[in-house]
Amino acid sequence: MHKKTDWIHKALHFLEWLIAIITLVVLVGMLALEIYKMFTVDGYFATIDTYLHNILTLVVGLEFVRMLLDMTPANTLEVLIVAIARQVILAHDNPWSNLASVICIAGLFAIRRFLIAKADLTVELSDVAENEEEEVSV
Numbered sequence: 001m002h003k004k005t006d007w008i009h010k011a012l013h014f015l016e017w018l019i020a021i022i023t024l025v026v027l028v029g030m031l032a033l034e035i036y037k038m039f040t041v042d043g044y045f046a047t048i049d050t051y052l053h054n055i056l057t058l059v060v061g062l063e064f065v066r067m068l069l070d071m072t073p074a075n076t077l078e079v080l081i082v083a084i085a086r087q088v089i090l091a092h093d094n095p096w097s098n099l100a101s102v103i104c105i106a107g108l109f110a111i112r113r114f115l116i117a118k119a120d121l122t123v124e125l126s127d128v129a130e131n132e133e134e135e136v137s138v
Contacts, residue, residue: 020068027061034058049090056086074121077112081105 034054038044045051063082067075088101112121 016068016071020065023061023068024065027058027065030054030061031058053090056089060086071124072122073116074112077108081108084108 060079060083063075063079067079084101084104088098088105092098
């Protein structure tokens, strides 16, 4: 039974890496296309919102790839912080939404600071789950 779960964990880890690599390739292609458009499309910088939307989407995507490659609480929290910050920057039309986003970011920083031990920030989440399963079965 234990060998089956080990195989499943390895397969899932492989799939996470595969998805991360495919996502990274797509993001690099999008970045190359964005750079090409900067120099070839007239009026590209006429609306800074389009530029910010595209660049910040790439940043969130890169953070997501990093999280897939190294699934630690620190990386997961960073992806959430960057995604929420992107939302605040791009959708700045509703002050209540902005306030809620700022509160969420502050909450994520508080979680990182007070609820997760420094030693646990760099431990892969799958390793923590495996260790907990071993402790329960013993």
